[in-house]
Amino acid sequence: MSTEATPAAADVEMYDADNPAPVIEAPRKRTKKTPKSTRTNFEMYGWLFMRLSGIVLVVLVLGHLLIQLVLDGGVSKIGFAFVAGRWASPFWQAWDLIMLWLAMLHGANGLRTVINDYAERANTRFWLKMLLYTATVFTVLLGSLVIFTFDPNIS
């Protein structure tokens, strides 16, 4: 048996038994300051919403992509007239409205999960989420406004 050691790590002996190096804390280690349980079903409803909206989104999004990109000559047909034609029917208005709301809330909740996972400092998490919620509310409201007030005869 022989030992084939890689070169010793510390050239400069900065640490010793009385002065050990700081150990790397696990990310957001559970401490006494950890917030107490919330006692709501919010996360459960969030989880259920991701699955249920996902199922509906399969139909809405795939249908949407099919109509927009494949059928009837593909993307080249999309123009003001095409959109105006589809939104003349309450069916397509409802389709797009539901798709807008579900995709936005689904995507926002998904990104909330991602932020909760990856942002380590409480402040970073808070502001990232505020940015996310602002963007979501803005997009949902603007989209809804357009669908409801769309005027095909706009000059």
Next chain:
Amino acid sequence: MSTAIEDKVEAASKASPYITVTFRVRRFNPEVSAEATWQDFQVEIDPKERVLDGLHKIKWDLDGSLTFRRSCAHGICGSDAMRINGRNRLACKTLIKDINPEKPITIEPIKGLTVLKDLVVDMEPFFQAYRDVMPFLITKGNEPTRERLQSAEDRERFDDTTKCILCAACTSSCPVFWNDGQYFGPAAIVNAHRFIFDSRDEAGEQRLEILNDKDGVWRCRTTFNCTDACPRGIEVTKAIQEVKRALITRRF
């Protein structure tokens, strides 16, 4: 002694089962350096032996400062979960021949917990989560004068999750736990499952409420790392999903 026997002994020693294996160990000693480094050890060992035997050879013959936990050496105490060739396993249940000894075998501490020295991590957050789910029988009313009886089917319901040895291989293989130690982690949920589905226990509701929290079961993303890691073959992800289902059916 007859020469026949001597020949036999000689032949046996010629066909030595020993091979030279490189163990590449992640070393960390806060009393020397703030950096963790890789160190290679060449060990002559029978490939039918286990990684733990290799670590013993290193510690006993090559470098006594190598620090790791082990107790039973037979897959029962759960002390020696470590990251071997990038996967969480028990060193005492991993045969060297099964993990390609031609190449260096990498050995690291499990992830997501604070490394104290070499392969030893601070298990406290892990056991805190375990304690939080109240892993003991809770009943109401008077103590029965004899044992609490249970049918074979009722026992079968939570059989899988009774096998846990609290090695932390699952929890420290979970990417959600790596990023956020607040998550209870698979092991705590497995041990809650063991009592939630026990017909003799009466605090299932309380445990479900604890795991309904924002750092409870809903953080699980079904990556199946825990099921892959479990040295006891527990279907960890399935147990977590069963707790989720119990929470949902309880509400609706």
